[in-house]
Amino acid sequence: MKYLVRDKIFGFGDDYWIEDEHGRQTFLVDGKALRLRETFELKDPAGRVLVTIRKKMLSLRDAMEIERDDERLATIRKKRLSLLRNHYRVELVDGTELDVSGKILDREFSVEYDGELLAHISRKWFRIRDAYAVNVVREDADAPLMIAVAVCVIRLAERDHGND
Template sequence: MRLLVHDRLLGIGDDYWIEDEHGRKVFLVDGKAMRLRDTFQLKDAHGRVLIDIHQKMFALRDTMVIERDGEGLATIKRKRLSLLRNHYRVSLVDGTELDVSGKILDQEFAVEYDGELLAVISRRRLTLRDTYGVDIVREDADPALLIAVAVCVIHLAQKERADD
């Protein structure tokens, strides 16, 4: 499954659609402005909230939290002892861990579980300006979760760059 994200709008308070390869709107990322912490909602094409994303308050390192139906689903933060600056760890509540690595700010990275590729985020093969693709490799993967992971790691990397 390929999804297209138009990242020129990526920012707090901005809303942007994620489309499938046929141009149909699949997800809406709804940025919530004027909040104490960075907050997003991932909605389906009918406006139903699928996932809530917010910055964890009072964390030693910048951390994003993903929730579904008010229940914690995952936390995302930069991997602590990584030589690569763009390496993030996604800890799901069931104990599963996903690795995200690559050139996050260039939207060229991969999401893996136990060495198996789940999704590739890339702008290389696209001719559309300010757009990157999310290619979900495994058919049983949760597209909403993988989009939420991409939104989080890009946001964390941009925030880290701004803080430097």
């Protein structure tokens, strides 16, 4: 399933609907204003919080955290000692690691687990300016998590390149 995500929506106080490939409003992004650290909630159409994205505080390396039900689900940071500049690691609380690599700033990258593609992020699927698609390839993959990973990786890459 492909989801349309707008690029310029992620800022303090910004709210935006993420649509599926059929144009249905699937997830609401709720940007939380007046917080000490950057925070976004991804909600279902009924308003239930599915995941919360936060910039990690007091970290030696820039990182973001994804929470579910007020508990940490994943931490995302740039991979150390990588020959590829655009390579990030997603560490899930159960010890699972996802690899994210590709042209992050161009919105052309993938999320993999143990060499298997979980999601592909691309601007090519939609003709809408300042938008990209998150194509969740596996049916059993957690779509809100894949969207949150894409958002986090893009934010980290933008900060790393001074585009924040």
